[in-house]
């Protein structure tokens with residue numbers, strides 16, 4: 001590599017993916033420049049749910065409580081409720097805990113919800129503000145707001161990113177060892193690499209398949225107009241106008257999403273028409289103040305053909321596009337960043353071998369394909385359900401129609417919004433840096449998570465006797481767990497880690513419960529809390545660590 005570098009990694013885009021990647025790299029002292037074409041943080045709600053696994057990563061990074069404090073008041077329920085129209089009849093409801101209750105009950109949950117954190121339901125714009133502050137607090141991270149990447153290429157063992165001030169004018173060229181396109185669904189980085197998105201787009205459904213209008217509004221009277229218990233998510237299901245509305249601050253802000261019927265495009269809708277659409281879904285006259293509007297497409301199940309070319313990588317929406325059912329787009333974007341962060345750092349610091357960075361694509365492409373498919377399943381379940389014509393009649397036929405709708409929607413809500421299997425059950429089987437032990441991985445399931453230390457999956461969680469999460473005791477990089485009352489020999493692992501320059505924490509958990517949960521005396525846990533290997537002795541320590549660090553091809 002020749003010439004001066006401006007930093008080690010240039011991240012293009014300061015959305016959730018870019019910011020979490022900056023935090024992961026910053027925590028490891030890697031010099032990073034984040035380019036963001038916007039001059040101020042997003043003021044539109046966008047995603048509404050931070051899944052439990054993402055919350056576990058925020059806990060690992062030290063700011064989960066700042067996230068849990070965002071959005072709705074601490075005692076506001078996060079119910080999902082379905083109505084014919086919001087001010088009329090309730091059809092179905094799935095009750096979910098408030099932020100305060102979530103924090104309390106997690107310590108007593110087991111089975112599918114044996115976890116350090118429960119989900120947090122709050123808007124992405126609040127989350128991004130916390131992520132931005134956390135990224136800015138890293139000494140080695142520089143966020144350049146108002147700077148746009150206009151070209152990216154690999155030149156002589158480095159990357160060059162041409163940048164310009166948003167609005168034109170000043171231009172410059174930045175050089176780094178790597179560049180990551182976290183520049184969202186329209187990713188210019190993906191286009192520069194010439195990679196296509198593969199899958200489905202343009203799916204048509206009764207709801208959540210087509211062009212969507214998002215209306216972000218303020219009303220201090222809406223709660224009083226809805227004669228039902230408060231909810232976090234309000235679905236309107238009727239033959240005239242289907243919509244989903246989400247409570248933003250628990251006082252007076254809401255985001256209302258409804259589908260356009262072709263040929264109407266959301267951009268062609270006036271504020272007055274948008275408000276009228278809201279009133280149809282509400283079933284009452286109520287004027288609201290428009291804060292902002294947006295248009296989006298429902299019906300994507302798209303994954304980029306490749307996540308990497310040489311020193312240029314893609315993550316987040318640049319690499320996959322979802323229909324938001326299941327709330328998986330932003331969460332998959334964050335997990336891309338988590339997966340890539342420690343691998344890029346290990347490669348730059350020199351302890352990582354070539355398979356380390358290569359495994360990013362193997363691992364995350366499979367998860368993107370899995371998660372986009374699950375999101376489509378949810379969109380089909382709710383969006384292809386056509387409300388019976390008699391749904392709103394005051395008649396026996398109307399009663400029967402509401403029973404049909406209620407049964408379907410009650411079942412659907414539990415299907416889409418209770419997803420520990422998706423959240424915790426993602427696996428990296430077949431990755432070059434996972435060392436299988438010959439045991440079969442647990443079955444992939446949407447609603448059930450089966451804790452298992454079979455290498456390739458999330459490290460099973462438990463609460464320690466002192467009240468901490470097991471994850472709180474892990475090291476920041478690799479952790480060798482010695483499980484059970486008679487700790488196995490860790491010296492060969494420590495020696496090989498030291499020879500490789502690989503940071504390794506040895507952690508003793510003496511309980512029989514932990515030994516039983518992991519099914520082995522030893523387990524090697526990666527920085528992202530994935531089991532890389534498990535076994536009952538240290539004889540193959542050198543091979544295990546060399547493979548986990550990407551030195552075996």
Ligand SMILES: Cc1cc2nc3c(=O)[nH]c(=O)nc-3n(C[C@H](O)[C@H](O)[C@H](O)COP(=O)(O)OP(=O)(O)OC[C@H]3O[C@@H](n4cnc5c(N)ncnc54)[C@H](O)[C@@H]3O)c2cc1C
Nearest residue numbers: 013015016017037047048149184316317327328329330331
């Ligand atoms: C209505 C709606 C509801 C949603 N609900 C959910 C949900 O509940 N749960 C969920 O998980 N997901 C949800 N999503 C999806 C979620 O918002 C995205 O998946 C998420 O924002 C992806 O994050 P990202 O960082 O990859 O990309 P983005 O958030 O798009 O960030 C990309 C950033 O790159 C910047 N950028 C772009 N080009 C350049 C350039 N050339 N130079 C510099 N900067 C650039 C952009 O300004 C932007 O800040 C929803 C989306 C919508 C539209």
